[in-house]
Amino acid sequence: MSAGVLEVRDVQKSFGAVTAAKDVSVTVPQGSVYSLIGTNGAGKTTFVNMVTGYIKPDAGQINFDGRDIAGLAPRQITRLGIHRSFQIAQLCNELTVEENMLVAGAIHGKTGPSFLRRADDGSARDRALATLERFNIAEHRNRLIPELSGGVKKLLDIAMAMAGETQVMLLDEPTSGVAADEKFPIMDLVIEALRAEGVTVIFVEHDMDIVTRYSERVLAFYDGQIIADDAPDEVLSDPEVQRYVTGGPA
Amino acid sequence: MRMSVYLSAIIAFVALAAGSIILPDWAMFLFAMALAKGLVCLGIIGMMRGGVVSFGQGLYYCIGAYTATLIANHLGVSDIFLLTLLSAAVCLVVGLVFGPLLSNYRGIFFAMLSLALSMVLYGSLSKMSFIGGTDGLNIGAPTFLGWAPEGRPLQTALYLYVVAIVVISGTLMRIYFDSERGLITLATRDNELRVEYLGASVRNLMTYNYVFGALLGGIGGTIAVLALGHVDPEFAFWTTSGEFVFVAILAGYLSVPAVFVAAIILELVRSFSNLYFPNTWQLALGIFLLVVIVALPNGLGSLVSKRKENKT
Numbered sequence: 001m002s003a004g005v006l007e008v009r010d011v012q013k014s015f016g017a018v019t020a021a022k023d024v025s026v027t028v029p030q031g032s033v034y035s036l037i038g039t040n041g042a043g044k045t046t047f048v049n050m051v052t053g054y055i056k057p058d059a060g061q062i063n064f065d066g067r068d069i070a071g072l073a074p075r076q077i078t079r080l081g082i083h084r085s086f087q088i089a090q091l092c093n094e095l096t097v098e099e100n101m102l103v104a105g106a107i108h109g110k111t112g113p114s115f116l117r118r119a120d121d122g123s124a125r126d127r128a129l130a131t132l133e134r135f136n137i138a139e140h141r142n143r144l145i146p147e148l149s150g151g152v153k154k155l156l157d158i159a160m161a162m163a164g165e166t167q168v169m170l171l172d173e174p175t176s177g178v179a180a181d182e183k184f185p186i187m188d189l190v191i192e193a194l195r196a197e198g199v200t201v202i203f204v205e206h207d208m209d210i211v212t213r214y215s216e217r218v219l220a221f222y223d224g225q226i227i228a229d230d231a232p233d234e235v236l237s238d239p240e241v242q243r244y245v246t247g248g249p250a
Numbered sequence: 251m252r253m254s255v256y257l258s259a260i261i262a263f264v265a266l267a268a269g270s271i272i273l274p275d276w277a278m279f280l281f282a283m284a285l286a287k288g289l290v291c292l293g294i295i296g297m298m299r300g301g302v303v304s305f306g307q308g309l310y311y312c313i314g315a316y317t318a319t320l321i322a323n324h325l326g327v328s329d330i331f332l333l334t335l336l337s338a339a340v341c342l343v344v345g346l347v348f349g350p351l352l353s354n355y356r357g358i359f360f361a362m363l364s365l366a367l368s369m370v371l372y373g374s375l376s377k378m379s380f381i382g383g384t385d386g387l388n389i390g391a392p393t394f395l396g397w398a399p400e401g402r403p404l405q406t407a408l409y410l411y412v413v414a415i416v417v418i419s420g421t422l423m424r425i426y427f428d429s430e431r432g433l434i435t436l437a438t439r440d441n442e443l444r445v446e447y448l449g450a451s452v453r454n455l456m457t458y459n460y461v462f463g464a465l466l467g468g469i470g471g472t473i474a475v476l477a478l479g480h481v482d483p484e485f486a487f488w489t490t491s492g493e494f495v496f497v498a499i500l501a502g503y504l505s506v507p508a509v510f511v512a513a514i515i516l517e518l519v520r521s522f523s524n525l526y527f528p529n530t531w532q533l534a535l536g537i538f539l540l541v542v543i544v545a546l547p548n549g550l551g552s553l554v555s556k557r558k559e560n561k562t
Contacts, residue, residue, distance in 0.1 A: 052447070078449035090447070092440035095433075103437040106430035107448040115426055118252065119433035164449060 005030055006051070006082070006168055006200065011060030011070070013046055013224075020046040021057065022224040030167070033191065033201040035211045035232075038221030038245055044204045045087070047221070048170045051202075052084045053077040064168070081167030087176055087204075089157035091145045097156055098141040101128035101163065108164035134193060135159045151182040158190055162199075169194055171203035175210060183207065187214055208236060208246060220245050252425070259421040262507065266413040270406045278405055280517050282412045282477045287311075287494065288513035289416060289470035292423055293463030294498040295509055299427065300459050301439035302356060306364030307494045309371055310341045310467025312486035315475035317341075317468070319389040320381065330392035330411060330476060337472040338465050345464025353456035368486045375483035386482025389475055412473050419466060420506045426462070427506070435459060496535075500542055502549015512550055 006028040013021040020043050028034055036044040049055045051062055053074040062070040069077055092100050102120060105127050106113045118124075132138040135155045140148060148156070154174055161169060174190060175183040191214050194201050205211050211218060211232055218235040220228040222244040228235045235241055269281055290311050297304055317337040321327050327336070352363055376384045391404055399407050426432050435455055438445050442452045475481045484490060493516070501512035519538055523531035546552050 074446045075449045075451055078447055084447060086443075090441055090444040092437040092444060094440050095437060099433065100437070102430075103434055103445070104448050106434055107445070107450045109430070113430040113434055113450065115429050115431050117430055118428055119430045120428075124430075160444070160448065 005063075005065070006202075007061075007063040008047075008051070009061045009063070011047075011050060011057045011062060013050060013055065013057050019224045021050065024060070024224070024226055026219060026226060026229060028168070028200055028202060030200050031195075031198045033195070033214060033216045034203070034219060035215035035217075036202065036204045036219050036221060037206070037208070037211055037235075037241075042221035042245070043224040044221050045172060046224070048084065048172050048202070048204060051077075051168075052082060052170055078164070081165055082170070083161040083164060083166045083168070084170040085154070085157045085161050085172060085174060087172040089150075089153040089177075091153060091156060091160075093145045096142050096144055097132065097137065097148070097152075098125070098128055100145070100156060100160060101131055101141075104128075104160040104163035105131075131159050131163060132156075135189060149179070149182075150177040151179060151186055154178055155186060155189065162193065166194075166197065166199050168200040168202065171201065173204050173206065175205070175207060183210065184213075212236065255421060255424050255428075258507075259417050262420070263413060263417045266417070267410055269413075270409050273409075275402065275405055278409045279477060280521060281514060282405075282409045283474060284514040284517040285412045285416045285510055286470045286473035286477065287497065287517075288510040289419055289473070290467045291494050291497040291501065291513055292419060292506065292509050293466035293470075294494055295501065295503050295506075296423065296426075296435075296459045296462050296466075297456075298498060298503040299432070299439060300435045300456055301442075302360040302456065302459075303495060303498070304364040304460070304463060304491075305361040305488070305495055306366065306368035306491050307463060307467050308486045308488070308491035309364070309368035310345070310464045311471035311474070311490065311494070312368070312371055312375070312481070312483070313341050313344055314338070314468030314471025315481040315485050316375070316381070316387070316471075318472040318475055319387045319481050322389050322392075323387065328390060328393045328398075329396075330394055330408075333392065333476070334415070334469055334472050337468045341464045341468025341471075342461065345461040349457040349460040349464070350453070352460055353453045365488055365491060368491055369488060372483045372486040372488075375486065382482065384483060386480055386484075388480050391479070392476050408473075408477055412477075415469060415473065416510060419469070420510070423462075423466075424506045431455065431458070496539060500539060500549060502546070502551040502555075504548055504555035505551030508549060508551035508554070 008024055008026050011021050011024045036047060038044050050057050053072050056071045061068050064080060064082060102124055105124055106119055129138055132141055137152050137155050140152055175186060178186060187210055215232055218232050219226050220235050220241045228238045228241050236246060290307050294304055294307055314337040317340045318333040321333060321336055327333060348367060352360055355363055381387060394407050434445060434450055438452050438455055445452055471485060497512045497516050501508040519535055520531060523534040
């Protein structure tokens with residue numbers, strides 16, 4: 001198996017009587033951009049949560065770089081290079097934008113966070129600022145999180161996840177809660193930044209225009225199963241996907 | 251930036267040390283006790299920054315005090331440096347035992363578990379007649395590297411020792427709070443999920459903060475027993491721990507000096523209200539806390555902290 005490949009094999013997960021994942025299998029090559037589509041409750045977020053360690057699968061394997069990561073704690077998976085953003089941006093509201101980035105930088109630093117090194121020393125601030133500039137949100141660096149728009153929050157959430165050495169990035173609905181006119185600019189920025197570093201991207205999305213424009217391959221989920229795994233045009237024209245997921249031709 | 255911390259430490263030491271010249275005996279004792287208790291509260295502040303509050307810091311205050319007393323009485327050690335070191339070491343060990351356990355809990359569960367541990371110690375000590383039971387134990391005056399002062403020189407030496415410990419501990423905690431781990435602790439208070447998904451262990455952070463709190467609690471207890479000359483199980487009683495929480499809330503988690511200011515204010519308010527209206531001094535204290543919470547929800551420290559406050 002080549003480096004950076006994420007391989008999910010026969011994964012199953014149930015919550016009581018509800019089956020959220022049924023024999024889910026997929027191989028995601030390094031550097032590719034996948035999107036996950038499906039109605040609410042189809043199993044998309046469960047898939048993301050299992051890959052990133054938030055929930056443990058009942059059965060099956062999740063291999064990354066040849067190592068089974070199913071059941072590892074989120075921080076262990078993050079340290080392997082699999083990072084994620086959240087449907088509702090997970091930020092620290094009492095900290096400024098820059099401090100949020102400094103937290104991410106401190107955790108991902110080569111030597112690990114220090115008891116003595118100042119969190120806001122010159123080089124750490126420079127790195128934080130560089131990342132914020134890359135995501136076009138540097139102008140907000142001194143603002144607290146509740147003062148930000150949904151789009152800026154989403155970008156910061158992703159920028160924080162990118163502070164480490166990311167190999168795989170899972171984006172859970174990166175444009176939800178974002179103004180319609182901000183969706184494409186945000187996705188342009190994010191996908192460009194991730195592609196530039198050869199990061200594998202898996203994003204959950206309900207907007208089929210975004211799915212079509214940014215993904216190389218689409219996984220359609222229905223009732224905890226992957227019912228289609230192909231190029232966007234193929235998946236969106238699949239009658240079964242149209243029936244159960246998109247509700248009509250894309 | 252770090253230079254300003256050292257400079258502040260020097261100024262704080264000089265200002266507090268000047269008290270040894272100008273303060274009368276009773277005030278020097280009161281300040282020494284307030285600063286010793288402030289050390290315990292500084293440990294709570296470290297935990298508060300991570301989003302948890304220990305309602306059982308009397309555990310380490312008491313362990314520190316009993317350790318110093320037992321070592322002094324049974325091993326004949328009277329040197330204040332050695333007693334502080336040994337008490338801190340015992341508290342470190344106990345903190346390392348309970349820290350990983352308590353770091354799994356948050357909110358009221360953390361508070362109640364920490365309280366339960368201190369009450370178990372209180373109950374146990376009260377039943378142990380061979381170490382004084384509810385009467386407690388007395389401890390002799392400490393020596394300072396072989397020097398055995400008496401009267402005013404003893405009180406002055408003890409006061410200066412407390413000031414030195416407070417300044418050193420306060421400086422170290424300021425450095426820690428400003429450090430990368432300090433900022434991650436603040437982030438944890440806000441959003442544990444984000445911190446875990448960035449790759450840090452929140453449990454480890456909580457354990458560190460708890461252990462630092464244990465160390466400071468032990469040192470505070472040692473100094474308090476040496477100033478008082480007596481220890482009893484009340485050191486671990488919930489009202490003692492409650493007093494530490496009171497100071498921590500009064501101070502807020504934003505400023506280190508605010509902790510010691512709050513501890514001194516509490517001692518002054520208590521002493522004077524006890525003197526002038528002995529039956530209702532708790533009422534005065536309660537009203538005082540109420541006013542601070544309403545006017546300064548982030549504590550006295552928010553008056554001087556540069557940190558931007560979230561008003562939402």
